[in-house]
Amino acid sequence: MAERKRQLVSNELTEAALQLLATKGFDAVTIDEIATAAGVSKRTFFRYFASKEDVVVxxxxxxxxxxxxxxxxxxxxxxxxxxxxxxxxxxxxxxxxxxxxxxxxxxxxxxxxxxxxxxxxxxxxxxxxxxxxxxxxxxxxxxxxxxxxxxxxxxxxxxxxxxxxxxxxxxxxxxxxxxxxxxxxxxxxxxxx
Amino acid sequence: MAERKRQLVSNELTEAALQLLATKGFDAVTIDEIATAAGVSKRTFFRYFASKEDVVVxxxxxxxxxxxxxxxxxxxxxxxxxxxxxxxxxxxxxxxxxxxxxxxxxxxxxxxxxxxxxxxxxxxxxxxxxxxxxxxxxxxxxxxxxxxxxxxxxxxxxxxxxxxxxxxxxxxxxxxxxxxxxxxxxxxxxxxx
DNA sequence: GCCGCTCGTGTCACTCGGTGTCAAGACGCT
DNA sequence: AGCGTCTTGACACCGAGTGACACGAGCGGC
The missing domain is CATH 1.10.357.10 (Tetracycline Repressor, domain 2)
Incomplete structure (x- = not known):
């Protein structure tokens, strides 16, 4: 179940990231934005992805x-x-x-x-x-x-x-x-x- | 003449950078180190090179x-x-x-x-x-x-x-x-x- | 029931890459 | 000397990324 939640947060993050990055451009989006859009903190973002590029790649x-x-x-x-x-x-x-x-x-x-x-x-x-x-x-x-x-x-x-x-x-x-x-x-x- | 000096500073910078990066590793060297080693300020470094990678590449x-x-x-x-x-x-x-x-x-x-x-x-x-x-x-x-x-x-x-x-x-x-x-x-x- | 345990998260503080701004000097020109 | 221009350093700032720590949720043992 903990695994479920992990997957859920990860999906939420990638979803928010792809949405924002594709529309506003890579540099115009901060990680704080992505994180808050996914309902988590910036620190948590980095617990799931090593870098901003990582979400996409x-x-x-x-x-x-x-x-x-x-x-x-x-x-x-x-x-x-x-x-x-x-x-x-x-x-x-x-x-x-x-x-x-x-x-x-x-x-x-x-x-x-x-x-x-x-x-x-x-x-x-x-x-x-x-x-x-x-x-x-x-x-x-x-x-x-x-x-x-x-x-x-x-x-x-x-x-x-x-x-x-x-x-x-x-x-x-x-x-x-x-x-x-x-x-x-x-x-x-x-x-x- | 101004062009000479520009080239000189640039060489100094690349020299210092290559020296430091090759010995200490890329992440272990800050731009401040490179700049001070070359006798200029961090700001000046970025007037010659767009990024840390740029010096090498x-x-x-x-x-x-x-x-x-x-x-x-x-x-x-x-x-x-x-x-x-x-x-x-x-x-x-x-x-x-x-x-x-x-x-x-x-x-x-x-x-x-x-x-x-x-x-x-x-x-x-x-x-x-x-x-x-x-x-x-x-x-x-x-x-x-x-x-x-x-x-x-x-x-x-x-x-x-x-x-x-x-x-x-x-x-x-x-x-x-x-x-x-x-x-x-x-x-x-x-x-x- | 409560105590501890772990684990995920948020907060905070910090480093460092990179940029904008501005004031101070160096240089050439008249 | 006085005046532009151009380079530089100093400073402040933003954002990426990291480390430390405290909080709360879940859970097993007593």
Missing amino acids: QFLAGMGVDIRTELAARPPEERPSAALRYAVGVPLATCTAHSERALRVVRLILRTPALHARFLEHQARWRDDLAAELAGRLGLDPGSDLYPRLAAGMALNAFDAVLHRWSGSDGAEDPTGLIDRAFTVIAPALDAA | QFLAGMGVDIRTELAARPPEERPSAALRYAVGVPLATCTAHSERALRVVRLILRTPALHARFLEHQARWRDDLAAELAGRLGLDPGSDLYPRLAAGMALNAFDAVLHRWSGSDGAEDPTGLIDRAFTVIAPALDAA
Whole structure:
């Protein structure tokens, strides 16, 4: 029950934060505002989130592990381009499923330098994870072979490009179609050898 | 003459900052410390640099334009993989030329999340610039074609991987050799079609 | 019933990054 | 000397983030 309440407060906080940040802009909203809007104190906010950026970015935090677990679940004989495409497709599907909310968050992140920076940091971690998974999958040594890191980077780069285009078109363009087009571009490098 | 003095103060500031940050760690150094070490006030520090991260990251700020101008200078008939490889090679050559200093800065950036985030933000801007240059070079429409952004991303991704490996090996591995190996991996995608 | 226990929260005080304001000097010009 | 301009330092201020502590709610043992 204590866990229930914790989740409740957390949701209240993210809800208030997303609402305020999206309308007034990142810098124009203080943490006090968010906290009072959620009915708690500023101190309590920081017991749930490490920073102002965290409220927004933690909203996408699960994507990294989603990508990696999906890659781990793909059949081993599948070519890297296909496996990575499906792995990266998971968070994109989540985006399209909750497009109203996801679009607002993505737009906010891309428009706000501080958020964008944090987001890129997350992505860098995802890339390392993906590279490790990929190296294990292909039996490569990540210490000597550049391929795993480059491949993971290419996949996430494609993911990023699609996200930009998707939010740039206000959700009009289809992420699935975009990611397919992106992967036809990078596939020759992913599947070489 | 006034310009001389400005440059002098700026150098003093970056020197003090790099020294202190590299030894004590990013969070353990206050701006007051850096400023007093350079013989100026905290307020003056912020007249030269926008933020604490800026002192370190602005050290690499020129790289972005270097890459783009080099790409613009490459012969138009050169294949994208070769042109991008040379473009990205420019800042890497600068790194090897001042390896003692560059290595310290790169290590500091990669080790400090806040700095890493800012660095990635810069890179994202470079990528957009590179993509625009590449689109112009190939006569593609960056609004509809994904290739420019993906290609620019791949090149910078390779640059990033090399930088990591270089700093990870304490400068032992040769950046030129690494970037060549990285580009043989991604070239099939860059030169397809 | 009451006593203690823990745990979540609010309050307060504090540090530090970052900004606006202003007055005091340094410099060039006439 | 007297006058703009430009840089600087001093000061006050805001907001992010942290540490310390006291309060109250819930809960098990007596």
